Amino acid sequence: MMDLALGTSVASWYAPENRRRALVLGLGLAALLAATNVLIPRQYPFGALYFLPILIMASFLETWQLVTVSLFFTVLREAFQINQDHSQLVARFISFMIGYLSTGLLIRVIVQNRQTVMEHLQRLQEQVELRHD
Secondary structure, three states: OOOOOOOOOHHHHOOHHHHHHHHHHHHHHHHHHHHHHHHOOOOOOOHHHHHHHHHHHHHHOOHHHHHHHHHHHHHHHHHOOOOOOHHHHHHHHHHHHHHHHHHHHHHHHHHHHHHHHHHHHHHHHHHHHHHHO
């Protein structure tokens, strides 16, 4: 099992045994960002930083969970928006929702493909060892 820092490589973050730690870290980071948004004046936007929790949690979430998290972060981003120009609200909301969701789905697919490749590599190594013996 990995240590509390989730290992030294980013790839170890997405190991199945680190699911709980990654989800807690992602949710904690989201809560920290939301609290920081409340405490710091609105002239400092944090909308782009909501991508970080999605990057951490994406490989462990189902599609409906990714949609929910993306919607939540989009609502948070809009709640702390600097300029309250409501004429672009729908376009901005859809853009960020798609951005958060597509980032999460992309990370999930990349991690799943990496795990598949690692499994194939392990099977190939086992076959090579069996043939060698």
